[in-house]
Amino acid sequence: MKRRTFVAATTSLIVAPWINRASAQQPVTINVMAYTGLFQDRYTAAVVEPFMRANPGIRVNYSPLPNSAAMIGQLRAQRAAPQVDVVILDVTVAKVGTDEGIFSRLDAAAIPEINELYPNARFPNVGGVAVTFDNLVMIYNTDAVKPPPTSLLDMATPGMRGRVAIPGLPDIQGMSLVMILDKLNGGPGVEGRFAKGIEAMAPIAPNVQTWEPRPDVYAPIINGQAAIGIGWNARAQVNADTSNGKLAALIPKEGTVFQINVINQVQGAPQAQAAQRFISYALSAPAQKAFTESMFYAPTNAKAQIAPSAIDRTAVKFLDRVVPVDWIAVAGVRDQIMDQWRRRVIPLSR
Known part of the structure; x- marks a missing residue:
């Protein structure tokens, strides 16, 4: 190999990985649509902000709407060019969104925390999985x-x-x-x-x-x-x-x-990989523990160890x-x- 060709090839081997790493380090922004008001305040503090601290390369833009009906309406309007990556809404509306092709089916191979959920957190005809009860x-x-x-x-x-x-x-x-x-x-x-x-x-x-x-x-x-x-x-x-x-x-x-809230990935999400990473975190035992202890939603992750003072204020003790x-x-x-x-x-x- 001529010296010039060898140097060029060697340089490309050194530089290309650096370019890939630099590109990977560029921050991306995901849009997470969920409920407004108290839910937004508590969920941001318990889940969104800790996620961003643990993943400095991903920024979360929280898009609040008052109810699930408003969310599905906005998602329908964006169907041709989705602007939202992750949505948290009621399971009945999640079923409608799945039927209409708005939500993609979550895969436990990419999101292993799905395997930690209670059986009633998964639904055969819904793309997402339960994130709160x-x-x-x-x-x-x-x-x-x-x-x-x-x-x-x-x-x-x-x-x-x-x-x-x-x-x-x-x-x-x-x-x-x-x-x-x-x-x-x-x-x-x-x-x-x-x-x-x-x-x-x-x-x-x-x-x-x-x-x-x-x-x-x-x-x-x-x-x-x-x-x-x-x-x-x-x-x-x-x-x-x-x-x-x-x-x-x-x-x-x-x-x-x-009442079951489901976390979903939007079909054609602009930042699909980052969206899956956020969903993994939202379903994890630490995130579930933090949100239950902040706002008294019963957890969907069976491994979440909730303080008795918080779990006693959920329906868990009234299952009968x-x-x-x-x-x-x-x-x-x-x-x-x-x-x-x-x-x-x-x-x-x-």
């Missing part, structure tokens, strides 16, 4: 409601006229309430489109002040604008602390249902009171339930 609770103003309520039907008493706040359908808090009432009244469940639950809303609906509490259901109950309603345990627990006990939460005697729900089956009849809600429930509150 939550549950429905009754919430009330401790000054306005004495003695404390025990039953969902306490929202139907004459003294609660115009004082009830319920996030109505399509919000799944309203959907969860209907499903619990359906079970209570001997309904056939998803096969009957929860008709018995829709029926059972008749005495509650006239007392409802708003089906769209703003900015969320917790604020109007804390400030006394409303007295009683339903919410999610995780947010209720934090609001109970920050309101100095003005708001309290409990599982009603009729029981509760789990959880009404089983096939959320994927519910997603298939969501439109029919919505139709019944609009025709038979909403008019009663006017």
